[in-house]
Amino acid sequence: MKLATWNINSVRLRLPIVLRFLEDVAPDVLCLQETKCPNAQFPEKDFRKAGYEHILANGQSGYHGVAIISRLPFADTGKREFCGKGDARHASATIDARDGPLTVHNFYVPAGGDEPDPEKNEKFDHKLRFLDEMRGWFEGAANEHDDAMVLVGDLNIAPLETDVWSHKQLLKVVSHTPVEVDRLAAVQASRGWVDVVRQHIPADEHLYTWWSYRARDWRASNKGRRLDHIWTTPGLNGACKSVDVLIDARDWQKPSDHVPITAVFDI
């Protein structure tokens, strides 16, 4: 089973490159973030025509929004609201994989603004509270199919030193500050989540999934960050056979500032 995640920064504007990705890479399941699309306007017909008949959209106008697009049917779906804000930042679907049900959680964690101080910056405070709520939810959630879960999405945090172009220069930049890296580690500990991307690509290699639109030449300056992630519960450990970060997608026509990541599972 091939699973992909991609912060698309408007699914309607970038529909052509999403369809190209589905054709070229052919994932079974694609999780999108920042769809910026109300559910009534989600381009379901185009995805159905491409062979993806099972679609779960959790969107809103203008901001945020996530979606799960699948060739495999959903046995169950969910959407959870975090921090009581009404933001569309989570969707989940249980898929009937070969070896049994697999629950996929798709997240768009708040970016957190510019100032990494929760006292001065409400957005950073929201980011930390969102992560705390994620941790608490996974600690308490006994109703899920315990040992077959995948968590993907734009977590807006680059946890490792090699997940950013300069660890030293980004220590006080939101996305790489110790306080948020620690909160993310606590989310990871809630279920023993395994970072399968770093299982396949060693931590001594720099790896990024996002490059700012503001760079004159993103590839030349290469000031990237690894903000997008694929985690699994320990029960799936060993099932992930390969991962891929499609860096070339950053140069596709009218690109997103994030690139897709895929993981192949023998399940």
Added chain:
DNA sequence: ATGGTGGTCCTACCA
């Protein structure tokens, strides 16, 4: 130290 680009939906706000 600053501003650089790109999205939504029309005026700022967000990334």
